[in-house]
Each structure stands twice: as structure tokens, then as C-alpha cells.
Amino acid sequence: MNYCINPFLRQRRLTREVKVGPIGVGGSNPIRIQTMLTSDTMDTAACVREAIPILEAGCEILRLTTPSVNDARNLKNFVAEIRKRGFNTPIVADVHFLPAAAMEAALWCEKVRINPGNYADRKKFAVREYTDDQYEQELQRLEEAFTPLVLRLKELGRALRIGTNHGSLSDRILNRYGDTPLGMVESALEFVRICRKHNYHDIILSMKSSNVKVMIQTYRLLVARLAEEGPDWNYPLHLGVTEAGEGEDGRIKSAIGIGALLEDGLGDTIRVSLTEDSLHELPVCRKLVEQASRPIRYAPVGEVVENRDPFSYKRRKTQPLTLHHTAVGGDNLIRVCASHNDGDLLAEISPRAPEILEVNPLAMPDLCGQPTRLLTVSDDTPLEPIAAYRLLAARAPDWPILLRDRSGDLIATSTNLGSLLCDGIGDAIEVAGPIRLAYNILQAAGCRSFKAEFIACPSCGRTQFDLQTVTARIKARTSHLKGVKIAVMGCIVNGPGEMADADFGYVGTAPGRVSLWVGKQQVKAHIPEDRAVEELVALIKEHGKWIEPT
Numbered sequence: 001m002n003y004c005i006n007p008f009l010r011q012r013r014l015t016r017e018v019k020v021g022p023i024g025v026g027g028s029n030p031i032r033i034q035t036m037l038t039s040d041t042m043d044t045a046a047c048v049r050e051a052i053p054i055l056e057a058g059c060e061i062l063r064l065t066t067p068s069v070n071d072a073r074n075l076k077n078f079v080a081e082i083r084k085r086g087f088n089t090p091i092v093a094d095v096h097f098l099p100a101a102a103m104e105a106a107l108w109c110e111k112v113r114i115n116p117g118n119y120a121d122r123k124k125f126a127v128r129e130y131t132d133d134q135y136e137q138e139l140q141r142l143e144e145a146f147t148p149l150v151l152r153l154k155e156l157g158r159a160l161r162i163g164t165n166h167g168s169l170s171d172r173i174l175n176r177y178g179d180t181p182l183g184m185v186e187s188a189l190e191f192v193r194i195c196r197k198h199n200y201h202d203i204i205l206s207m208k209s210s211n212v213k214v215m216i217q218t219y220r221l222l223v224a225r226l227a228e229e230g231p232d233w234n235y236p237l238h239l240g241v242t243e244a245g246e247g248e249d250g251r252i253k254s255a256i257g258i259g260a261l262l263e264d265g266l267g268d269t270i271r272v273s274l275t276e277d278s279l280h281e282l283p284v285c286r287k288l289v290e291q292a293s294r295p296i297r298y299a300p301v302g303e304v305v306e307n308r309d310p311f312s313y314k315r316r317k318t319q320p321l322t323l324h325h326t327a328v329g330g331d332n333l334i335r336v337c338a339s340h341n342d343g344d345l346l347a348e349i350s351p352r353a354p355e356i357l358e359v360n361p362l363a364m365p366d367l368c369g370q371p372t373r374l375l376t377v378s379d380d381t382p383l384e385p386i387a388a389y390r391l392l393a394a395r396a397p398d399w400p401i402l403l404r405d406r407s408g409d410l411i412a413t414s415t416n417l418g419s420l421l422c423d424g425i426g427d428a429i430e431v432a433g434p435i436r437l438a439y440n441i442l443q444a445a446g447c448r449s450f451k452a453e454f455i456a457c458p459s460c461g462r463t464q465f466d467l468q469t470v471t472a473r474i475k476a477r478t479s480h481l482k483g484v485k486i487a488v489m490g491c492i493v494n495g496p497g498e499m500a501d502a503d504f505g506y507v508g509t510a511p512g513r514v515s516l517w518v519g520k521q522q523v524k525a526h527i528p529e530d531r532a533v534e535e536l537v538a539l540i541k542e543h544g545k546w547i548e549p550t
Contacts, residue, residue, distance in 0.1 A: 002225035003368040004264045008301045008387040010292070012265045013223065015236045018202050020159045021090030023060055025204060025268050026236030031292065032269035033285035034061035035278040036094065041071040041078070048081045050278070055087045057282050061269065063092040063113065072104035079108050092161070095119075096168075099145055106152045111159040111204075116187045117168035120145035128175050135307035138172050143194050150198050159202040160195070161238055164188045164208035166218075179216035181311065184209075185225055192235070204269070206238040210455045211501060212257040212445055213313045213422045215241055219261050221311045230411055236268035237261075243455045243487070246275040246471065250456075252283055252414040252437075253444040259415025260422060262292035263386050275456040275471050275488075287411045292547050299362055299382045306394050308423050315424045316393060318400040319372045323353045328374060329400030329427040334447050336438045337402055337430035345435050346451070349402075349428055350375075356402060361392040367399065374428065376402040385416040393425045400427035408432040414441055420447040455502055473533050474506065478540065480549045486536075487517075503545060506536055518543065 005011040017027030021176050025032055034436050035054060039046040053063060066072045072093060079091050093105030094113045094197050099120065102112050130138070157186055162185045175285050177183030184207050195203055207218040219237065226233040231458045241257035244250040254272045271286040308316065320330030326348050328335050338347035349356075357373040359365060375396055377388045389403060403426040405413040413431050420426050442448040456471045471488050472485045478486060486501035505517030509525070514532040516524040516539055527535050540546045 001221075001311070002227060003220035003224045004266065007306065007390055008304070008383070009263075009298050010263050010265050010296055010384065013234075015234045015268060016144070016201065016232075018159050018204055018236050020061055020092070022088055023090050025159075029268070031262070031267060031289045032060045033058070033282060033289060034063065034092075034269060034271045035059055035281045035285075036063040036065070036271065038278060041065055041067075042074050044074060044077045044081060047078050048085075051082060052085065054279050054282070055082070055089050057279060058286070059089065059112070059282055061090050061092060063094050063529060065104050066093040066095050066101050067098075069101050070100065072101040072108075075105055075108040085094060099149060102149050103152060106149065106156060106158050109158070111161060112153065113161040113163050114149070114191075115168055116162055116164055116191045117170045117173070119191075121170040121172065125143070128171065130172065130175060135172070135176065139190060142190060146191060146194050147198070150195050150200050153202065154198060154200045157202075159204065160200075161204045161206060162188045162191045163206040163208065163238065165242060166211065166214055167242070181214060181221045185216045185222045188222070189225065189257060192233075198339065201235075203235045204238050204242060205235050208240050208242040210241065211241040211446065212241060212253060212260075212418065212444065216260050216419075216422050217313065218312050219266055220264070223266060226519055228523050237266055239267040239270045240273055242273055243489075244273050245454050245456045246468070248410065248445065249440060249454070250274045250276070251410060252418070252440050255288065255411045256418030256422065256441070256444055258288055258409065259291065260419035263384075263415060263419060267292075275467050284411070288415075291412060291415065296384050297382050298387070299383070301362065301383075301387075301391055304377035304391060304394050306390065307397065308390070308393070308425065313422065313424055317398060318427055319398050321355060321372045321374065321400060323349050323355050323374065329372075329531045332427070334421070334442055335425060335428040336435060336442070337428050338435045338438065340435075342435045345439055347435060351430060359392065360394055361388055364395050367396060372399065374402050375399050376404050379406070386419050389420050390423070401425060402428045402430060404430045406432045410437065413437065414444070417441050418445045421447050451482045452481040452483075455485065455486045470506070470529075470533075474536065477537055481547065483539070483547060484540065484545050501542075504536060504540060506532065
């Protein structure tokens with residue numbers, strides 16, 4: 001299955017154009033940038049106040065949460081106020097659980113986003129074996145629930161995003177396909193098939209996950225599956241890493257997931273989900289789009305046989321070697337190459353180590369019979385970094401590789417190194433910036449853990465507490481816990497699913513009330529918010545994961 005035109009040359013995937021109001025997405029249009037309001041959708045004045053600076057900053061598509069029919073109905077007032085102020089930016093209603101809310105929102109918004117995991121299903125984590133007949137009955141029930149929205153969108157000329165979230169797959173999908181990229185893809189395709197029955201094609205697809213490896217694999221698999229279905233299944237893609245977090249960590253994680261796919265030529269509109277004010281997301285979006293639109297260095301690579309599987313992570317097998325008492329390659333940790341330590345962050349390999357060999361993968365030396373060296377791409381190679389290292393990995397099949405990025409730019413470095421790491425390429429990395437950036441990239445790519453990891457949603461009108469403040473409070477108490485993963489969720493929409501990959505979860509369930517989770521299991525409910533952080537610390541201690549900060 002092919003997911004891109006050429007893995008050594010960025011060429012944008014050709015899709016059909018979908019009109020979202022006056023804005024074209026896909027086709028020959030530029031990659032569109034968007035964000036989402038965090039204000040309560042019922043508070044029209046607050047939404048307008050938040051929206052104006054965002055729209056003035058160049059946001060091309062703006063989304064609001066629509067948790068109830070009343071919220072959907074109030075979109076009429078918000079849209080009217082925005083239009084009155086001269087903004088023609090298309091508005092998107094984000095709907096979970098309630099088909100009636102989607103039906104109402106379609107009257108007022110240029111686009112409706114639905115989640116195929118919960119549009120007609122409630123997640124119960126139920127284990128059940130479906131016969132083919134039972135599964136078909138479930139699909140018929142789904143079609144009955146979804147068809148009225150399809151017909152309304154078609155009648156009104158509205159667009160639809162079918163937005164799969166890794167954290168909220170239906171029990172039906174989980175039982176048949178498992179918690180897998182294939183399950184995420186099939187979850188969306190079930191809905192696409194219903195749309196196509198009614199000759200409705202104003203569809204944009206997304207496959208979001210907080211795990212960047214899963215996110216990258218799933219979008220690639222989606223594109224390959226669409227291509228198998230036929231040339232007119234060329235629907236545009238909305239890219240995003242869900243629950244990326246905030247600060248440098250959130251930007252690194254977003255750059256790895258979104259940037260890697262844009263370098264594959266995939267993606268027609270993007271949203272960077274940060275646990276910060278929505279306005280702060282736009283510069284990161286713009287940087288990613290500029291990076292994916294720059295002129296590229298390219299030379300013909302000839303015939304190449306790649307061993308990597310773009311749809312499933314497996315670290316490339318290499319020969320181990322030792323550089324000044326540090327084992328590299330083989331099954332060893334992916335090492336950090338730097339000239340000096342930074343506190344407890346170690347420079348594990350020196351950039352001047354004689355065992356490092358710079359090569360041009362377009363003109364490889366004969367390595368046969370040579371002692372194992374740590375290979376890296378020479379600066380004079382006329383290829384983009386991702387293409388160059390993919391080519392090196394293919395032409396030196398079992399030699400360990402040092403991934404170097406000399407750009408000095410956080411977004412570019414994260415994209416280049418993170419993309420390769422998620423493809424299983426790389427035994428050591430070196431960055432032009434501070435050594436902490438190298439460790440943060442390794443952690444964001446899921447390759448090493450040197451500190452606590454936080455899965456934090458970006459906030460929206462469904463949020464039951466101040467996410468930025470609470471996340472900062474939790475980080476202040478727990479960031480020293482190496483290898484512990486904590487999910488901070490403002491509401492229950494993605495909570496249980498996204499937290500399945502976390503050790504502990506903190507979820508808003510009602511105003512001022514929080515539930516605590518261990519994996520998929522809720523262990524404490526309706527805790528007053530002012531006690532919840534300390535209750536979380538107590539839970540971590542109870543499970544033997546706590547160490548006192550030094």
C-alpha cells in the first residue's frame with residue numbers, strides 16, 4: 001500500500017477541494033490553519049471577545065464546542081455577531097454524542113465536526129464478540145442515526161469533518177479491530193460509506209491521537225486505504241495531535257506528528273492543540289505550513305528498497321558498537337550526542353568521536369568488511385534531512401545512524417528528527433540547540449523517558465476547570481517523576497480512551513468536581529477540585545510510583 005508519491009521527495013497529495021463556506025480546503029488551495037475557542041458556547045459575548053483577536057491574527061477556520069442542542073442553537077447568535085463585525089471566517093461546530101446537536105448546528109455553521117466513536121455510540125469498554133450479522137445490524141443502526149445529518153448538510157451546502165479520536169473509539173470498533181490504527185481508519189470509513197450512498201462528498205477526515213507514532217501511522221494507513229477504494233476517495237485531511245500539552249513539549253509533539261505528515265505531502269488543514277490560549281496556536285500552525293511550503297533540495301536517488309514499515313513502528317535493527325564506554329545501536333537506548341552535560345542531562349556521545357563517519361547516501365562508500373562506525377549524513381548531501389536519512393538507512397541496512405539536525409529551529413528540528421525516530425530510524429541524535437531539546441524530542445517521540453509526561457487537552461467550552469492553571473499545579477507537584485505518564489482532561493469526551501495509555505488520569509466531571517483514574521479504571525469520583533491534586537499525589541504514592549523531589 002502506498003501512502004505518498006515519493007518517500008524521498010515531498011510532493012503534496014492531490015485531493016478534491018471541499019468548500020468550507022468561502023474557504024477551499026484541499027485541491028490546489030494552501031494548507032489552511034485553524035483553532036478552537038475555549039469560551040462557553042452559551043456565552044456569546046465571551047466567545048466574540050475571544051474570537052476577534054484570533055480572527056484578526058489570520059485564523060482561517062474557527063471551531064466551537066457544541067455539547068448540547070442549546071449550545072448548537074446559540075451558534076446562530078455567535079455567527080451573527082461575528083458577521084456583523086465583518087468577519088467571513090467559516091465557523092465549525094464540534095459535536096460529540098448528540099445527533100440532535102449536529103442537526104441544529106448545521107443550520108448555522110459552515111461545517112460540522114462529528115466523532116465517529118461517539119456519534120451514535122456510548123463507550124462502555126464492553127468486551128463482546130460480534131457475529132457478522134450482529135455487526136451488520138450495528139452498521140444499520142449507525143446509518144439510521146447518521147443519514148439525517150448527511151441529508152441536511154447536503155441540502156444546505158455544509159461541509160463535514162469525520163474526526164476519529166484514538167481515545168474515543170466505539171466498543172464495536174474496539175472489539176473487531178482492537179485499539180489500532182486500522183480500527184481508527186475503519187471507524188471513519190464506516191461513516192464515509194454512508195455519505196457516499198447519498199452522493200455527499202464535502203468531507204474532510206482526521207485521525208487524531210496523543211501518541212505521535214499512532215497518529216502518523218494512522219493517517220498514512222488512511223491515505224493508503226482511500227487510494228485502494230478508488231481515485232474519487234481523495235478526501236482532504238485535517239491534521240492534529242490531540243492533547244499535545246503546552247510550552248516547548250506541546251510544540252515539539254505537534255511538530256513531530258503534524259510536521260512528519262506534511263513532509264510526506266499529507267495534510268490540507270492543521271490545528272495545533274496546546275493547553276494555552278488558542279491565539280498561541282496560530283504561530284505554530286503558520287510555522288509548520290511555511291516549513292512544508294519551502295523549496296526543497298532534491299537529487300534523483302535511483303532504485304531504493306526500504307525496509308521500514310510506514311504503518312507500524314519497529315526500530316531498525318543495527319549492529320551495536322561502543323563509543324568511549326557508551327553502547328550505541330542494537331537494543332541500546334537511543335543516545336544523545338552533545339559536547340557537554342546540562343545538569344543531570346548527560347552528553348552520552350561526543351560529536352568529535354572518531355567512530356562517527358559522515359557519508360553522502362547518494363554516493364555511499366563501500367562499507368563491506370569495514371569495522372562498524374556510527375554513520376551520519378554529510379552537510380553537502382543535496383537532499384532534505386528526512387529523505388537523506390531514509391536513504392542512508394536503506395543503503396547501510398544494519399549500520400547504526402546518528403541523526404543530526406543543524407537548523408537550530410525547534411519546529412524544524414522536532415519535525416526532522418521526530419519523523420525519523422517514529423519510523424524506527426536512528427540510534428543517536430544531535431541537535432544544534434540545548435541538550436534538553438534532544439531529550440524532549442526523544443520523549444515526545446516515545447523513544448526515551450527522562451521526566452514525567454503529561455497528556456493535556458487544549459481546553460474548550462466543555463472544560464470543567466481552568467486547564468492551564470490545573471495543569472501547571474499538577475506539573476509543579478509531579479514533573480520530577482521519571483517515567484510516569486499523567487493525563488489531564490477537561491471533560492470526559494476523550495478522557496477514558498486517551499488515559500488508557502497513561503498511568504494516572506485527572507478528569508473534570510462537573511464544575512469544581514474531578515474524577516481520578518488509573519489506566520482505564522476510575523478509582524475516585526466527584527472529588528472537590530481544591531483537594532484533587534493532593535488526592536492525585538496520594539494515588540501515585542499508593543501505587544508505588546512516587547519519589548520525593550530532590
